[in-house]
Amino acid sequence: MQPDIEIARAASTIPVLEIGARLGIPAAEMIPYGHDKAKIRLDYLHSLADRPQGKLVLVTAMSPTPAGEGKTTVAIGLADALNRVGHNASVCLREPSLGPCFGLKGGAAGGGYAQVVPMEDINLHFTGDMHAIGAAHNLLAAMIDNYVHWGNEIRIDLRKVTWRRVVDINDRQLRQIVTGVGGPANGYPMEGGFDITVASEVMAIFCLSRSLAELQQRLGRIVIGYTRGGEPVTAEQVQAAGAMTALLKDALAPNLAQTLENNPAFIHGGPFANIAHGCNSVIATEAALRLSDIVVTEAGFGADLGAEKFFDIKCRKSGLRPDAAVIVATVRALKMHGGVPRGELEAENVAAVEEGLANLGRHIRNIGQYGVPAVVALNHFDSDTDAEIQAVREYTARSGVDTQVCRYWAQGSAGGEELAHAVAALASSGAAQFRTLYDDAQPLWDKARTIARSIYGADDIAADQKIRDRFRQYEAEGYGHFPICMAKTQYSFSTDPQLLGAPDKHTVVIRDLALAAGAEFLVAICGDIMRMPGLPRKPAANGIFVNAQGQIEGLF
Structure with missing residues (x-):
């Protein structure tokens, strides 16, 4: 073949x-x-x-x-x-x-x-869609930094900026970084990092929007961090949604x-x-x-x-x-x-x-x-x-x-x-009687537990007190009706990629939460899953080249 x-x-x-x-x-x-x-x-x-x-x-x-x-x-x-x-x-x-x-x-x-x-x-x-999504995402990151640099009128807390940058390449070196080093002319030092573009909330919003108007509204609702008083800050507040939509128009x-x-x-x-x-x-x-x-x-x-x-x-x-x-x-x-x-x-x-x-x-x-x-x-x-x-x-x-x-x-x-x-x-049989697994009104923690028990065969979910408090915080902020997007290894029903078959009596540990207010879901990050993958020991890139006829070889 x-x-x-x-x-x-x-x-x-x-x-x-x-x-x-x-x-x-x-x-x-x-x-x-x-x-x-x-x-x-x-x-x-x-x-x-x-x-x-x-x-x-x-x-x-x-x-x-x-x-x-x-x-x-x-x-x-x-x-x-x-x-x-x-x-x-x-x-x-x-x-x-x-x-x-x-x-x-x-x-x-x-x-x-x-x-x-x-x-x-x-x-x-x-x-060029993927590049446009990455550009729109990173434009928002740049506009957040610029807003802080030129005054920060709404007092965004630099320790609570949740909007990271993205790139559509597996690059473990970028998972955790420090930006803004080199003096005041280069911004302000702060911790940050990169996710892969396909994990971006902009990607999720893009895939759930039916029109440019809806796209712009959803982009404006993105929560990029919190003020020193604990209030959420949105992309609309740093006046980024319109320019982001312009990048995504085509x-x-x-x-x-x-x-x-x-x-x-x-x-x-x-x-x-x-x-x-x-x-x-x-x-x-x-x-x-x-x-x-x-x-x-x-x-x-x-x-x-x-x-x-x-x-x-x-x-x-x-x-x-x-x-x-x-x-x-x-x-x-x-x-x-x-x-x-x-x-x-x-x-x-x-x-x-x-x-x-x-x-x-x-x-x-x-x-x-x-x-x-x-x-x-x-x-x-x-x-x-x-x-x-x-x-x-x-x-x-x-x-x-x-x-x-x-x-x-x-x-x-x-x-x-x-x-x-x-x-x-x-x-064409008419046999489908579609229903979702849980109701919108169900508490966020219970939604995650329902997925773990009903789909993964788990006994329960677990999280430390800080994560449990954030579940309650998001409900108090008006996001309790959101569905849950579980970020978990694909190789197992559990959070252990080596546990094959149909394991039961396991616990799904939720390590972190990420609010996607524009996409209107909450990401529960489970086990050791990363939002920025790394390259394997022998990446496919090693075998990809352009031949003497100008054709790409090795892509599969």
Whole structure:
């Protein structure tokens, strides 16, 4: 099999204006970025508000492992397969972050013969949205510092400035820094740090806003710190929201690209699901729903992170109501959760598959708590045996959930027509009775506890007194109705990434809290999770270069 980048490079793409025309979008309502990607004008999207919406399908997954699950590949392949069997389907994805592209995970444009293209552009600079979000975030940081430098009329407490800076590269050296050294001309010394851009509240606001007006209002509500009297200070008070919106004006229009099979792909926004809410933009999802009969979208990492936040944050805030869910699993990942080392995954081991199925089973149960019918997509590898596949089928059948094997990576849409038929039938069955996990009125601490107990299988949550006091402080400040965004390792239901399978009787320790007043949620930082990742010992960047023909090599 060719590397992903060679498959993408050999693709027969068509002009993006033709992709738009298939959706009924007039050429004048699209802003091309070259021949193969474009933005759709916001005014045009607002004119579609009265159109009926198509069916919404969420693709999520079991807990990820180094063996790979292929959630984005399945989402793209499923959209292609739905078109192949006669539906008007689109896929909605997040924009990849440069952090994983140059780090450990690689890009996020799918793989094999189920990719979105232009793969190199999508994984790198694309239409510049990620850079605009980083610039808007850092503009606010600069304006806070400047406000203090020139008088600080509202007496911002330098010890309580909570707004950090961002960069879209994994860089552990920047997690904690001191700024303003070198004398008064260079500002004032204070502690600070960087998060990765995809963890920025600006990214979350961007993905939850439906219009420029809403975007500007939400940006203005960002709490950047506190006064010496303990009062919250907002971005609006340092007069930053308007300029930030100006930087994001073009970026807010959703991006349209295509799959290898020339089907529509909306790719817009990119928050991580282990440190943010992990979903593509509401504005792109709603656009696709008004232009397609079926929309396939994905949420990051396993269902305990991405799907939970899709349901409890994105759907709660937008009013979206999913019609079906697809849970991606692989025999290889099941064997890892069953205790098999990575180097021994090629050998048949039905017993390990059966042991690892507890992880998949908990995800199936969790999706059921939201009233959304689900199907399991078993992403096929050549080493999978009939006995291992049968073990998965029998297990999920006992839970009342069908399992369909798909081979989108190797065969494109032809590798999963059965899954496409099953998903279309499930989405149109009317079986979905969507509900969120907790009510807005529930206390913040109880919301976090509900997630830990109901989704993670934990006995309880824990935090020191300082964190407990901040829960109460945020309620007193009027944020008690916000949902909780859990920042936690993606590798386990617990906060210990080495604890695989479906652990129970564990405690989720909340180490810190971050208020996202503009995005309207509270981030609970659990265990050792970092909002700025570091590069691994051998980062993917080591193998990326430009060849003699000017082509990028090594990107995956």
